[in-house]
Structures are given as structure tokens and as C-alpha cells.
Amino acid sequence: MSSPCQHELIKRHAACVVWFTGLSGAGKTTLALALDDALRCRGVHTAVLDGDSLRLGLNSDLGFSPEDRATNVRRTAQVSKLMLDAGLVVIVSLISPQAESRDQARSLFNANQFFEVYLNTPLAVCEQRDPKGLYQLARGGDIAQFTGISAGYEVPANPDLVLQTHQYTISECLERLLAMLEPALKRRSVN
Amino acid sequence: MSSPCQHELIKRHAACVVWFTGLSGAGKTTLALALDDALRCRGVHTAVLDGDSLRLGLNSDLGFSPEDRATNVRRTAQVSKLMLDAGLVVIVSLISPQAESRDQARSLFNANQFFEVYLNTPLAVCEQRDPKGLYQLARGGDIAQFTGISAGYEVPANPDLVLQTHQYTISECLERLLAMLEPALKRRSVN
Numbered sequence: 001m002s003s004p005c006q007h008e009l010i011k012r013h014a015a016c017v018v019w020f021t022g023l024s025g026a027g028k029t030t031l032a033l034a035l036d037d038a039l040r041c042r043g044v045h046t047a048v049l050d051g052d053s054l055r056l057g058l059n060s061d062l063g064f065s066p067e068d069r070a071t072n073v074r075r076t077a078q079v080s081k082l083m084l085d086a087g088l089v090v091i092v093s094l095i096s097p098q099a100e101s102r103d104q105a106r107s108l109f110n111a112n113q114f115f116e117v118y119l120n121t122p123l124a125v126c127e128q129r130d131p132k133g134l135y136q137l138a139r140g141g142d143i144a145q146f147t148g149i150s151a152g153y154e155v156p157a158n159p160d161l162v163l164q165t166h167q168y169t170i171s172e173c174l175e176r177l178l179a180m181l182e183p184a185l186k187r188r189s190v191n
Numbered sequence: 192m193s194s195p196c197q198h199e200l201i202k203r204h205a206a207c208v209v210w211f212t213g214l215s216g217a218g219k220t221t222l223a224l225a226l227d228d229a230l231r232c233r234g235v236h237t238a239v240l241d242g243d244s245l246r247l248g249l250n251s252d253l254g255f256s257p258e259d260r261a262t263n264v265r266r267t268a269q270v271s272k273l274m275l276d277a278g279l280v281v282i283v284s285l286i287s288p289q290a291e292s293r294d295q296a297r298s299l300f301n302a303n304q305f306f307e308v309y310l311n312t313p314l315a316v317c318e319q320r321d322p323k324g325l326y327q328l329a330r331g332g333d334i335a336q337f338t339g340i341s342a343g344y345e346v347p348a349n350p351d352l353v354l355q356t357h358q359y360t361i362s363e364c365l366e367r368l369l370a371m372l373e374p375a376l377k378r379r380s381v382n
Contacts, residue, residue, distance in 0.1 A: 007231070011236070040197055040198070040201060045201065045202070045236065045277075045278070046277065047273065047274070047276070047277035048277075057272065058269040058270065058273070075249060075266075078248045079249065079270055079273060081248065082238065082240065082248075082270060082274075083238070083273075083274065083277065085238070086237065086238035086239075086274065086279060087236070088277060088279075
């Protein structure tokens with residue numbers, strides 16, 4: 001309902017969405033939080049939408065079927081839009097394995113408002129990291145429909161940025177993210 | 192995920208939720224937008240969550256059964272929480288006729304973070320205003336489960352503020368809202 005222009009005036013930057021997609025263990029949440037910190041230190045008004053956290057609240061009614069995953073992405077995209085309308089830089093951390101769902105998310109936004117960042121980390125690396133022990137459970141059959149093991153991940157065809165998190169440090173990834181965002185944050189819809 | 196403290200530091204005010212409840216036509220959206228404007232003019236970082244708008248996006252899968260209305264409120268409350276975590280003053284405009292749902296919404300927040308504002312406007316006045324022509328349709332049987340006509344509204348037992356929008360001007364309502372919010376906005380969780 002509110003005019004983003006007016007929000008931009010008091011926030012002094014444009015709003016956008018940074019959408020991290022990739023396998024579990026690729027570093028989505030780590031980079032989302034690092035980017036959130038880096039932006040706030042620069043006075044940017046941010047919000048983080050983390051898939052795991054959302055499943056405790058807004059999306060607590062959803063499982064991991066393809067339909068529920070699509071709904072998960074749809075709702076997260078809608079919340080991102082509401083936050084963008086409030087003038088925020090929204091940082092999303094969500095496996096979002098289906099290309100169609102990610103494209104639907106992007107379709108809610110204007111060009112230059114939505115950045116798809118693909119964390120292109122090999123499954124073997126993610127599985128070795130296994131920060132939550134989920135790969136072990138999935139390999140043992142204790143988690144069904146686990147992305148990369150028993151459920152598919154559709155690699156983004158035209159992401160705005162690709163980060164090999166097994167080859168770059170967090171600082172190097174951040175540098176690339178900030179370079180990508182700099183023009184978008186400066187863009188103003190009002191003069 | 193983000194620390195509200197850090198958000199407060201760059202926003203220079205505390206976050207809270209102002210939840211307008213009342214019949215269709217009571218003035219929820221009008222007051223929500225007026226409050227939004229007034230706060231932004233004071234440099235406060237806001238977001239508006241309007242029930243009608245949400246039904247076009249996040250809640251487009253929901254109807255008006257008691258269960259769907261409860262889900263509508265649940266999701267709106269969860270989004271409010273996400274926005275509060277990002278440091279915003281969230282202004283909600285939602286009929287939210289069920290006391291239990293409103294109480295569940297409140298339970299997501301700390302004391303002094305959630306303000307239930309009951310727009311206590313007589314049904315006859317709302318029906319006479321009928322800004323969207325919905326009462327006429329409901330009386331004619333063209334809308335089922337319409338609050339106040341064919342569905343109930345549970346009056347809040349302990350609202351933080353009651354506004355008789357048929358007796359006060361918008362400016363007078365705003366004055367009361369701002370007076371209620373002033374201490375909450377000044378409250379800081381960090382020094």
C-alpha cells in the first residue's frame with residue numbers, strides 16, 4: 001500500500017531482493033547473514049528470510065513434496081514483495097530447487113529488483129560439510145525427499161551471480177555480492 | 192535471523208505492531224494509511240499489511256470459512272513478526288473477527304510490541320458507508336460469510352485502544368494513535 005518512493009527517501013537507498021538458491025550446505029544462510037551484516041554496517045535497511053526459520057512459522061504447515069516446496073517458494077516470494085514495498089533489501093536463503101518456482105518469484109518484481117544468486121557448490125562438498133547432519137540422515141533413509149539425494153535440484157539457467165563457495169572465501173563472495181548490488185542500491189525511482 | 196537491536200540502531204526507533212481490527216467499513220485501511228503517512232513523515236520505518244491486498248498475494252488461496260480466516264490471521268501475524276524482526280513498525284488492517292486468532296497473533300510478540308486497536312463503529316454506520324458496496328451484496332445474499340451480516344465478529348475484550356470512528360475525525364484518531372505509540376517507539380532494547 002505504501003509508496004516505495006517515500007520509503008526510499010527516508011532510507012536513502014533502493015529496495016531489492018537477493019535470492020540465494022543452492023543445495024543444503026552450500027552456504028546460503030552463512031552468506032545471507034554475512035551480507036545482512038555488511039549491508040547494515042553500510043546503513044542499508046535489510047531483512048533476512050531464511051527457509052529453515054520460515055518453516056518454524058509462516059510455513060510450518062508445509063512438508064517437502066514438490067507441491068509444498070512450490071508453496072514454500074511462493075509464500076516466501078510474496079513476503080519478499082511486501083518487504084520490498086516497505087523499502088527493504090530482502091535477503092532470501094532458500095534451497096528453492098524448482099526453476100519454475102524461482103521464475104515465478106522473479107516475476108513479482110521489476111527488472112533490477114531481483115537478484116538470483118546460485119551457490120554452485122558440488123554435492124560432494126555440501127555432503128562433506130553436512131553442517132546439520134542432514135545428508136547423513138538422508139543417506140540412511142531417515143529423511144525422504146532430500147534435495148541432492150532423493151529429490152532433484154534444477155540448476156539456474158540465467159542466475160544474476162554464481163558463487164563457487166568451495167573456491168572462494170566468505171569475504172571474496174561478499175565482495176562479489178556487494179559489487180553486484182551497488183548499482184541497484186543507488187538506483188532511485190525519485191530524484 | 193537479524194538482531195532487532197542492530198536494526199534499531201540504524202532506524203533510531205523501536206519496532207512494534209499496530210493491529211487494526213473491526214468490521215468492514217469501520218475505517219481500518221483509511222486509518223492504517225493515515226498512520227503510515229504520519230509515521231513516515233516523522234522518519235519512522237513502516238510497513239502496511241492490508242487484508243484486502245494480502246488476499247491478492249500471500250493469502251490468495253484462502254476463502255472466508257472460519258478456518259481460512261484463522262489461517263489468514265496466522266499468516267499475517269507471522270509476516271508481521273518477520274517485519275518486526277527487521278525493525279519496522281508494522282501496521283495491520285484486517286477484520287480478524289475471531290478473538291482466539293487475535294490472541295494468537297499477540298502471543299508472537301513481547302509485551303509493548305503489539306497494539307490491538309479496535310475500531311468500534313456500529314454496524315449501521317459501516318453499512319451506510321459501504322465503501323466497497325459489499326454490505327449491499329451481502330444483504331442480497333451475493334456474498335456468503337460476511338462479517339456482521341452472515342458471520343460473527345467477536346468484540347475485543349482488552350484492546351490497547353478503542354476508536355469510535357463515527358464520532359472522531361481522522362485527525363483525532365491519529366492523535367490518539369500517535370500518543371499510544373510514542374512511548375513504544377522511544378523504547379530501546381539497546382542504549
